[in-house]
Amino acid sequence: MAALDMTKLTIKSAHDLLAKKEIGAVELTEAFLDRITAVDSDVCAYLTVCAELALKQAGEAQKAIDAGSGGMLCGIPVSIKDNICIEGVRTTCASKMLENFIPPYTATAAGRVMDAGAVVLGKVNMDEFAMGGSTETSYYKKTKNPHDLSRVPGGSSGGSAASVAANLALGSLGSDTGGSIRQPAAFCGVVGLKPTYGLVSRYGLVAFASSLDQIGPVAKTVEDSAILLDVIGGKDQYDGTSIEVPETSYAASVNAGVKGLKIGIPRQYLASGLDEAVKSAVLNAVREYEALGAVAEEFDMPSLKHAVPAYYLISSAEASSNLSRYDGIKYGFRADGCESYGELVSKTRAQGFGREVKRRILLGTYALASGYYDAYYKKALQIRTLIRREFERAFEKYDVLISPTTPTTAYKIGENIQNPLTMYLADIYTVAVNIAGLPAISVPCGADENKLPIGLSVIGRPFGEADILKTAAALERALCG
Amino acid sequence: MPYLPTIGLEIHVELSTGSKLFCGCPVSFGGEPNSRCCPVCTSVPGTLPVLNRAAVQYAIKAGLALNCEIGLFSKFDRKNYFYPDLPKAYQISQFDLPFCLDGYVDIELNGEQKRIRIERIHLEEDAGKLVHDGLDKYSLADYNRCGVPLIEIVTKPDIASAQEAKAFVEKVRLCLLYAGVSDCKMEEGSMRVDVNTSVRPVGTDELGTRTEMKNLNSIRSIVRCIESETARQASVLDSGGRVVQETRRWDDNKGESRAMRSKENAHDYRYFPEPDIIPAEFTQEQIEALRASLPKMPHERYLEYTGKMGLPGSDANQILESVALADIFEDAAAISANPRTSASLIIVEILRRLNDMGLSPEQIPFDGAALGKLVKMMDERQITANNAKKVLTLMFETKDSPDKIAKDNGFAVISDVAGIKSVVSDILKQNEKAVGEYLAGNAKTFGFLMGQCVGALSGRADPQVVRAVLQELLQKGQD
Ligand SMILES: [Zn+2]
Numbered sequence: 001m002a003a004l005d006m007t008k009l010t011i012k013s014a015h016d017l018l019a020k021k022e023i024g025a026v027e028l029t030e031a032f033l034d035r036i037t038a039v040d041s042d043v044c045a046y047l048t049v050c051a052e053l054a055l056k057q058a059g060e061a062q063k064a065i066d067a068g069s070g071g072m073l074c075g076i077p078v079s080i081k082d083n084i085c086i087e088g089v090r091t092t093c094a095s096k097m098l099e100n101f102i103p104p105y106t107a108t109a110a111g112r113v114m115d116a117g118a119v120v121l122g123k124v125n126m127d128e129f130a131m132g133g134s135t136e137t138s139y140y141k142k143t144k145n146p147h148d149l150s151r152v153p154g155g156s157s158g159g160s161a162a163s164v165a166a167n168l169a170l171g172s173l174g175s176d177t178g179g180s181i182r183q184p185a186a187f188c189g190v191v192g193l194k195p196t197y198g199l200v201s202r203y204g205l206v207a208f209a210s211s212l213d214q215i216g217p218v219a220k221t222v223e224d225s226a227i228l229l230d231v232i233g234g235k236d237q238y239d240g241t242s243i244e245v246p247e248t249s250y251a252a253s254v255n256a257g258v259k260g261l262k263i264g265i266p267r268q269y270l271a272s273g274l275d276e277a278v279k280s281a282v283l284n285a286v287r288e289y290e291a292l293g294a295v296a297e298e299f300d301m302p303s304l305k306h307a308v309p310a311y312y313l314i315s316s317a318e319a320s321s322n323l324s325r326y327d328g329i330k331y332g333f334r335a336d337g338c339e340s341y342g343e344l345v346s347k348t349r350a351q352g353f354g355r356e357v358k359r360r361i362l363l364g365t366y367a368l369a370s371g372y373y374d375a376y377y378k379k380a381l382q383i384r385t386l387i388r389r390e391f392e393r394a395f396e397k398y399d400v401l402i403s404p405t406t407p408t409t410a411y412k413i414g415e416n417i418q419n420p421l422t423m424y425l426a427d428i429y430t431v432a433v434n435i436a437g438l439p440a441i442s443v444p445c446g447a448d449e450n451k452l453p454i455g456l457s458v459i460g461r462p463f464g465e466a467d468i469l470k471t472a473a474a475l476e477r478a479l480c481g
Numbered sequence: 482m483p484y485l486p487t488i489g490l491e492i493h494v495e496l497s498t499g500s501k502l503f504c505g506c507p508v509s510f511g512g513e514p515n516s517r518c519c520p521v522c523t524s525v526p527g528t529l530p531v532l533n534r535a536a537v538q539y540a541i542k543a544g545l546a547l548n549c550e551i552g553l554f555s556k557f558d559r560k561n562y563f564y565p566d567l568p569k570a571y572q573i574s575q576f577d578l579p580f581c582l583d584g585y586v587d588i589e590l591n592g593e594q595k596r597i598r599i600e601r602i603h604l605e606e607d608a609g610k611l612v613h614d615g616l617d618k619y620s621l622a623d624y625n626r627c628g629v630p631l632i633e634i635v636t637k638p639d640i641a642s643a644q645e646a647k648a649f650v651e652k653v654r655l656c657l658l659y660a661g662v663s664d665c666k667m668e669e670g671s672m673r674v675d676v677n678t679s680v681r682p683v684g685t686d687e688l689g690t691r692t693e694m695k696n697l698n699s700i701r702s703i704v705r706c707i708e709s710e711t712a713r714q715a716s717v718l719d720s721g722g723r724v725v726q727e728t729r730r731w732d733d734n735k736g737e738s739r740a741m742r743s744k745e746n747a748h749d750y751r752y753f754p755e756p757d758i759i760p761a762e763f764t765q766e767q768i769e770a771l772r773a774s775l776p777k778m779p780h781e782r783y784l785e786y787t788g789k790m791g792l793p794g795s796d797a798n799q800i801l802e803s804v805a806l807a808d809i810f811e812d813a814a815a816i817s818a819n820p821r822t823s824a825s826l827i828i829v830e831i832l833r834r835l836n837d838m839g840l841s842p843e844q845i846p847f848d849g850a851a852l853g854k855l856v857k858m859m860d861e862r863q864i865t866a867n868n869a870k871k872v873l874t875l876m877f878e879t880k881d882s883p884d885k886i887a888k889d890n891g892f893a894v895i896s897d898v899a900g901i902k903s904v905v906s907d908i909l910k911q912n913e914k915a916v917g918e919y920l921a922g923n924a925k926t927f928g929f930l931m932g933q934c935v936g937a938l939s940g941r942a943d944p945q946v947v948r949a950v951l952q953e954l955l956q957k958g959q960d
């Protein structure tokens with residue numbers, strides 16, 4: 001019998017082996033560090049590998065396990081998106097602007113994962129300041145899709161999804177502003193969950209669009225993402241928008257089944273522009289659900305056609321303000337040879353930000369400018385209200401909604417980067433969820449003719465994480481046996 | 482040509498909450514640069530503001546004290562601009578839905594009342610400050626003040642003279658002191674005033690172009706600045722010029738202002754709702770509970786002091802200058818049932834001692850009950866007025882009650898006539914010569930004997946009683 005490849009485990013199976021002392025936490029971490037050394041030069045998921053920190057944490061985790069006090073995440077090696085702060089660990093947001101930024105504090109979500117005994121292997125690549133859908137806008141490197149190294153892993157949490165798919169971590173924390181967890185999860189064939197706005201603290205997540213951003217898990221299985229969510233969710237005194245929710249075990253909800261579940265499919269999500277292979281995989285998933293005793297039907301959500309423009313106005317407007325703090329004065333990159341404050345600010349920002357970030361800042365500044373505010377930002381807020389109401393109405397009738405996660409499977413590196421509009425339109429199935437603050441999960445539902453993964457999205461009511469987890473898990477079981 | 486000024490004020494007041502508006506850092510004056518900061522108030526990436534509920538309550542109390550309507554739904558907005566003392570590059574403020582709207586303050590000038598309307602009061606965070614090296618080589622940023630809670634009180638252009646502005650600012654200051662929301666120390670910058678001034682020819686209604694003078698930090702400079710700016714604008718117009726809409730800097734040393742920057746009409750703060758702070762909602766009951774928690778405002782107290790308590794208006798105003806004095810006065814008056822003596826002890830004796838010791842009324846080491854007790858002792862003739870002053874001096878030095886101080890120091894009045902008689906008769910025996918002269922008809926010696934008696938009793942006996950006893954015993958000697 002071949003030796004066990006520990007990097008192929010899930011969080012759940014690794015936990016069981018650790019608990020039974022069949023493997024050790026340090027040994028497990030070493031296996032991942034070895035694999036990162038061997039493979040990550042091809043995949044390019046990591047921006048910073050924290051080998052020393054990881055081994056130290058693994059040693060402590062083993063002590064907790066030996067003492068019988070380790071929970072589900074104790075000793076589990078994970079990666080963290082590089083826009084989530086960990087005290088003393090360089091956090092770049094994949095931008096030149098923060099090349100040397102070392103946070104003096106730890107994000108609540110990362111802190112909770114570490115407090116639970118998880119081992120942080122390192123910080124993973126992303127689109128610069130989470131702006132992009134392919135991880136190609138990173139200032140540092142282009143992460144590859146582990147299923148085809150010539151293709152993008154998706155984004156902006158491309159490093160999170162690639163690290164999990166390439167067995168370079170058992171799980172990851174990503175962030176999702178308009179699909180940034182779900183879309184790369186779909187491209188890389190893993191599970192990605194964007195929680196309800198307010199379920200997970202944003203404290204320590206470098207802000208892109210404050211009213212849309214959420215931290216969430218990326219993992220190999222639905223159950224693993226539930227295990228991570230159990231640890232990171234819940235009210236945080238350092239985030240005034242985080243919400244008190246009743247104590248529940250998401251992990252316990254994954255086996256509940258879908259018998260009698262009412263599923264709605266927004267007709268707008270199956271319309272033109274959708275790749276045939278993706279569409280057929282989604283419809284196949286619907287048939288699986290029906291076979292499991294769920295009831296599915298199509299319905300209309302006319303406001304969805306406004307979701308992408310509304311999303312780009314709101315997110316860019318907030319980003320233009322959130323990213324104003326990078327002026328070269330306090331932290332990060334500072335341009336040389338400046339004679340005045342004005343010159344320092346403009347040169348620093350001109351040299352420190354990449355093209356996509358500048359494009360969004362300009363778009364957002366314009367949308368908020370007096371004389372344009374009513375026509376753009378205010379109108380986008382009205383659309384936001386409209387979309388929220390249509391979702392509320394849909395959830396009066398349905399328990400969950402399903403849709404494709406992406407219109408296509410992973411595309412070639414360089415294929416779309418010169419055409420931002422194409423990239424923006426590809427967010428059509430994910431952004432409405434952020435606009436409405438809802439939870440959604442992407443779960444693998446098949447592959448195209450190139451064996452590239454396809455993701456199915458399940459959308460729930462506010463704080464309906466248990467519903468989407470059990471729905472996604474049912475499909476996972478049906479397809480994988 | 483004679484001109485009339487039209488003046489509007491924006492008053493920034495620092496709230497005396499223990500901590501900053503969005504983090505737990507302490508709020509206090511001075512301190513080593515950047516010693517009162519944390520990742521939140523220095524806007525380290527990823528940090529978030531968490532609203533200080535006490536600051537919201539203070540802002541609403543300020544609004545109630547200044548007769549405002551309180552919005553049941555309020556929100557915060559971002560005011561975006563680049564400046565090195567503003568680490569987020571936006572200030573969290575309130576744009577269209579502030580906590581307080583439509584208030585007013587009544588001022589009195591030369592016996593006439595005038596109502597100055599308040600447009601709004603909003604809550605916002607202060608910025609840091611820049612320290613320049615003086616050589617234009619570099620500037621340093623001190624973020625201690627970043628995130629300090631401020632309210633901004635914006636008036637309607639209802640003020641028509643420097644004296645009205647002075648009366649208004651003084652009244653606002655007093656109301657906020659009484660509401661307990663700020664220490665209003667102008668010299669420490671916890672109250673700063675921006676003045677908007679325009680002039681128009683007498684007999685016309687159309688307002689002239691206004692200028693703005695920022696960050697005035699004393700009543701004196703507000704008055705001088707308005708007078709100077711009114712005269713400057715009048716002379717510009719008289720010489721055929723145009724007043725330019727601009728921000729000017731007031732130089733209090735030179736007593737003149739100079740243009741800082743013309744109002745860039747293009748300056749766009751791109752206000753939008755602050756996504757990191759959920760809007761504040763209140764019920765009418767919550768507002769009423771805050772209203773009920775406010776102490777009585779100075780104008781109400783003034784009416785009481787000058788009405789049933791019978792104080793002259795000037796005394797009432799002098800006491801009302803300080804909440805601490807007013808509270809001591811009211812307690813003392815209640816306990817002693819003698820407001821006038823309580824007031825005169827405060828105004829004459831206590832204020833003089835505070836002045837000598839360089840203390841503020843808040844530092845008075847005893848309470849109104851103790852002062853009231855002392856007044857009562859005087860009224861009941863347990864102590865003479867002269868010794869009462871000595872007791873008061875000691876009350877600043879010990880923590881003892883006035884009766885204990887009087888007893889320990891032998892200040893208590895000897896009230897039994899027998900005791901007084903024995904002292905007086907001893908004196909008469911020792912001064913037989915004087916007694917003889919008195920009995921021989923030299924009335925002047927009575928004064929001498931009286932002095933001897935009072936001295937021997939060391940001021941502890943009621944002089945009227947001593948006089949009566951002395952007369953009685955001398956009378957006996959005559960018989
Ligand atoms: Zn602070």
